[in-house]
Amino acid sequence: MYVVVNAAQSVDGKLSTRRREQLRISGEEDFDRVDRIRAAADAVLVGVGTVLADDPHLTLDEEARRVERLRNGRPGDPARVVVDSTGRTPTDARILDDAATTYLLVSAAATPERCEELSDAGAEVIVAGEERVDLVEGTGALAEAGVDRLMVEGGGEVIYSCFAAGVVDELQVYVGSLVVGGRDAPTLADGEGFLEEFPRLDLTGIERLDDGVVLSYDVEDRS
Numbered sequence: 140m141y142v143v144v145n146a147a148q149s150v151d152g153k154l155s156t157r158r159r160e161q162l163r164i165s166g167e168e169d170f171d172r173v174d175r176i177r178a179a180a181d182a183v184l185v186g187v188g189t190v191l192a193d194d195p196h197l198t199l200d201e202e203a204r205r206v207e208r209l210r211n212g213r214p215g216d217p218a219r220v221v222v223d224s225t226g227r228t229p230t231d232a233r234i235l236d237d238a239a240t241t242y243l244l245v246s247a248a249a250t251p252e253r254c255e256e257l258s259d260a261g262a263e264v265i266v267a268g269e270e271r272v273d274l275v276e277g278t279g280a281l282a283e284a285g286v287d288r289l290m291v292e293g294g295g296e297v298i299y300s301c302f303a304a305g306v307v308d309e310l311q312v313y314v315g316s317l318v319v320g321g322r323d324a325p326t327l328a329d330g331e332g333f334l335e336e337f338p339r340l341d342l343t344g345i346e347r348l349d350d351g352v353v354l355s356y357d358v359e360d361r362s
């Protein structure tokens with residue numbers, strides 16, 4: 140499986156404000172770039188923190204891209220994936236509508252009752268890990284379900300865990316020209332943080348879009 144992480148951050152590395160409310164960092168050109176990455180992916184993954192904060196839909200904005208996928212024998216929209224240890228995704232979340240398949244990666248900490256409620260609401264529930272979702276196991280299960288190309292759209296906790304699990308191949312970051320600040324605002328990679336063996340990146344592209352810049356990287360020595 141090939142995994143590409145995409146996020147939009149302020150110049151000081153924040154994904155949103157300290158209130159963890161959705162913040163529009165990207166402009167039109169960058170959202171179009173995001174839509175292109177989604178269109179190339181078999182599935183788009185977010186953490187439950189992002190579902191609770193943003194209630195994202197994660198489908199394609201551009202109808203022509205949906206038509207092109209269908210013409211190539213693929214589902215019109217990529218599948219959606221939520222990393223959600225205990226199954227906190229609301230059953231009326233937009234991500235659970237019938238626009239595309241939605242996988243919920245839960246851990247053994249999710250009760251069977253909650254898993255049943257979520258599968259009744261339309262989710263394909265996959266158990267991976269004991270307390271928290273194990274992303275090596277979870278991405279392995281997605282690969283078995285036919286996901287060859289996975290896009291990770293955040294948030295900061297899940298992006299950190301993807302790097303810690305060694306599953307990331309590529310990172311694209313849009314740096315918007317604003318300062319958000321706040322020691323508690325989510326950043327590109329939160330979690331516990333690395334003390335050694337920092338993931339090293341190879342800068343492959345710099346592009347000016349809207350009033351910001353897209354930085355593209357390959358991950359070196361993916362384990």
Ligand SMILES: NC(=O)c1ccc[n+]([C@@H]2O[C@H](COP(=O)([O-])OP(=O)(O)OC[C@H]3O[C@@H](n4cnc5c(N)ncnc54)[C@H](O)[C@@H]3O)[C@@H](O)[C@H]2O)c1
Pocket residue numbers: 145146147148153154155156158159160161162164185186187188189190192193222223224271272273274292293294295296297298300325329
């Ligand atoms: N600017 C952007 O590109 C962008 C993208 C996505 C989200 N966001 C913002 O980020 C914030 C949400 O990010 P976040 O970091 O709070 O949440 P997140 O989306 O990264 O979800 C984290 C949650 O997932 C669950 N989880 C289960 N297993 C896990 C594992 N192995 N590793 C990590 N998490 C695991 C935990 O409940 C954890 O709290 C919101 O404010 C949202 O608006 C911004």
Ligand SMILES: Nc1nc(=O)c(N)c(NC[C@H](O)[C@H](O)[C@H](O)COP(=O)(O)O)[nH]1
Pocket residue numbers: 146147161162163164165170173185189193194195196197198292293313
């Ligand atoms: N690329 C990008 N630029 C931003 O400025 C921003 N706030 C996000 N945020 C990502 C987050 O995951 C959002 O929830 C989804 O971008 C919403 O996706 P939908 O439109 O509902 O499909 N992403």
